[in-house]
Amino acid sequence: MRLVIARCTVDYSGRLDAHLPEATRLIMVKADGCVAIHADGGAYKPLNWMNAPNRLIEQDNVWEVTNPGGERLVITMTELLHDSAHELGSDPGLVKDGVEKHLQELLADHPETIEEGLVLVRREHATDIGPVDLLCRDASGQAVAVEIKRKGEIDGVEQLTRYLDRIRQDPSLKDVRGILAAQAIKPQARALAAARDIDCVTIDYDALRGLEPTEPRLF
Amino acid sequence: MRLVIARCTVDYSGRLDAHLPEATRLIMVKADGCVAIHADGGAYKPLNWMNAPNRLIEQDNVWEVTNPGGERLVITMTELLHDSAHELGSDPGLVKDGVEKHLQELLADHPETIEEGLVLVRREHATDIGPVDLLCRDASGQAVAVEIKRKGEIDGVEQLTRYLDRIRQDPSLKDVRGILAAQAIKPQARALAAARDIDCVTIDYDALRGLEPTEPRLF
C-alpha cells in the first residue's frame, strides 16, 4: 500500500463527471491497483476512487488511472507532502455475526417460531426473478412464502409481492400467501403489507439463537 | 489525518458483531475523529470503521473507539510499523455532473422531449409517501406522473407504481398515467412496467444538455 499526501486537483470521468478543486488530500494506492482519494473527514467514502483492475500511469506530477470499463481518473499534484509504501500482506477478512443470512439459517431450522405449525419446504426457492427466502407449508397445508429481513421496510414488502405474483403462476402454488419476518417492522411496511394481505411477524434473534443446541458462536 | 500501519486484531460490536483476525492493516484517523481500517485491496470500503462523532481512548497498544449510539470498536495492536500525522485542512468538496438531479432539471425544462405535447405541472409533487419527480399533463389534458432515473430498473417501476396508487386517490387525478424516463432501461423493468401500463422512455442526456441555452457547465 502506497500512501501519498499531496496538494492536488482530481478529475473523474466515467459513470458521471466529477471534479475536485485544489486541496490537500490522501491518495491511497492498494496492492491490487485500486486508488482512493480521501479528505480529512468522513470515514467511509473516499471523495474519488477507482476500483481494480486499473492501469496507473505516473507522469511527473500527473497520475492517470484508467480501467477496462473506460473510466478515467486524473490526479494533478501541485505539492507532494508525503510518500510512503508499506507491505501489508493479504488479509484474512472480516468475520461477521448477526446478518440476514444467519437469521435465515435460524428460521429455516425453526420455522415454527414464525407461525405455529409452519413446516419448511425449501430455502432460497428459485423464481425467474430471484429466490424466495423460505417456501413453507402451514398447519392447513397452504403454501407460505416467507421474506426475511433484519429491518422490515417497504422494499421488503415490494420484493415479497413480486415473488408472490410469480409463485402464484404455478397452478400448484396459486393460493400461496406471504409473510414478512423481521427483527423489527416499520409502520409503513406494515400498512403496505396489510393492503396486500401479507402477514408481518417480528423475530427475536437472540431467543432464536438460544434454540440452537450447539450455539455456534463464531468467535 | 493520522496514518498508522500496524499488525492488529479488530473487534466491532454494534449493529452486528464483527471480528478481524490478526494481520497488518492501515488505520486512518481523520480530523473529525472518525476511524477506518483498510486492508491492501478494495478501494472503497474499509474493513471496519466508526463514523464521527467518536471517543477514542488510546491505552498502550489497545485503541477503543466508542460512539453515542453504543457502538464500539476495539483495535489491539501487536506491532506498530508506521505512525504519521498530516495537516490537510478542509476540503472544498466534490463537484458532480450527470447525477439524477441534473437529469430532472433538464427534463423539467424540456418535458416535450419525454413525449410530444407534454407540459410540466409541478416538480417534486408531494404525496404522503414521497415526492413524484415530475407531474405533467399530456397533449390530451391527461395527468402524467414521470419517474426519472439514470438507470431504469425494477425498483423505479415499483416506486412509480406506489406513487400512482396514491395520486389516483385524488379524484381530480384519478386517471393519471405513468412514465418511467431513464438514460437506459433494463428489460426486466420494461416487462414489469408493461404489465402495469407504465410507459418507458429513454433519454439522451447529452442531447438534452445541448438544448440548454447557457450550457451551464460546472467545470
Next chain:
DNA sequence: GTGTATATCTCGGGG
C-alpha cells in the same frame, strides 16, 4: 428526529 430516495453505491452469490 423519522421517512424517503440516491449512489461512480460496493460487494458477493448464482446462473
Next chain:
DNA sequence: CCCCGAGGTATACAC
C-alpha cells in the same frame, strides 16, 4: 457476463 439482493450500507433532503 448479467442479474439479484444485502449492506454496520452512507448520504442528502424534506417533513
